Amino acid sequence: MTKVLLIDDDRKHSDLLQAYFKRFGINLICALEAEDGFRKLNREDPDLLLLDVMLPGKDGFEICREVRKTSNIPIIMLTARGEVIDRVSGLELGADDYIGKPFEPRELVARVQATLRRSESTGPAGSKLEFDGLSIDTETRSVEVDGKSVDLTSMEFELLLILARRHGKKLSRDDILSELRGIDAAILTRSVDIMISRLRGKLGDSVKPPRFIQTIWGRGYSFVGVPVTDA
Numbered sequence: 001m002t003k004v005l006l007i008d009d010d011r012k013h014s015d016l017l018q019a020y021f022k023r024f025g026i027n028l029i030c031a032l033e034a035e036d037g038f039r040k041l042n043r044e045d046p047d048l049l050l051l052d053v054m055l056p057g058k059d060g061f062e063i064c065r066e067v068r069k070t071s072n073i074p075i076i077m078l079t080a081r082g083e084v085i086d087r088v089s090g091l092e093l094g095a096d097d098y099i100g101k102p103f104e105p106r107e108l109v110a111r112v113q114a115t116l117r118r119s120e121s122t123g124p125a126g127s128k129l130e131f132d133g134l135s136i137d138t139e140t141r142s143v144e145v146d147g148k149s150v151d152l153t154s155m156e157f158e159l160l161l162i163l164a165r166r167h168g169k170k171l172s173r174d175d176i177l178s179e180l181r182g183i184d185a186a187i188l189t190r191s192v193d194i195m196i197s198r199l200r201g202k203l204g205d206s207v208k209p210p211r212f213i214q215t216i217w218g219r220g221y222s223f224v225g226v227p228v229t230d231a
Helices: 011-022 034-044 060-068 084-092 105-120 154-164 173-179 190-203
Strands: 002-007 026-031 048-052 075-080 097-101 128-131 134-137 142-145 148-150 213-216 220-223
Touching: 002 011, 002 034, 011 026, 011 105, 026 034, 034 060, 048 060, 048 105, 060 075, 060 084, 075 084, 075 105, 084 097, 084 190, 097 105, 105 154, 128 154, 134 154, 154 173, 154 190, 154 220, 173 190, 173 220, 190 213, 190 220
Parallel strands: 002 026, 002 048, 048 075, 075 097
Antiparallel strands: 128 134, 134 142, 142 148, 213 220
16 A cells, blocks of 8 residues: 655644545555654655645754655645745755645645656666766666766656757746646746756756756756767
8 A cells, every 4th residue: 555654733634634545545644743754754664755834843844855865755745825935945955746735635645646656657668868978767767877876856857857858959947847747837937947956966967068958048948968879
């Protein structure tokens, strides 16, 4: 059974969600604050983390930052409706998606299912994209830069794949947002810049000229990695 960890200090709401998630074959494990959340994260090894922003003590942003130091578990942030800054901040810290409060339980289940599909999806057996200094394996969802493994979140991997599969083409921020399933365009195009910046940092691409991702000023981005062809 799929396991999801929810860190939210609203006990009544958590209990209701726990019963609702069970109808969809999801075991929702609940924690009311950060310390208990970290214990259950280590002990239960969940498939996904639901993280409320407003928590006593350590808030959701602090928890997300700490989790991302050691784990690429998919994270969905639960944010106050209309607070765009919360959503952008969560993505900047490495969250995979967000949902505004209040929300319908069925929508939350759908977001969880979509995020899990994205993190578990694979490509054809042996399917690889090879560029000079960069290897992307769509079957294992792994990435290497200059022969060294790079840990990406599911959203970062998806973003890299979108760019690499359209090598040499200019993609606007709206083009990218429309293809990143589960991300709501209401967070504005600023979120794309944040995610690109995080991805560049992990790829070691913060150089001029860039090895992999080029900014097209006023237009968007283009993947400029040099394809490796068989001799």
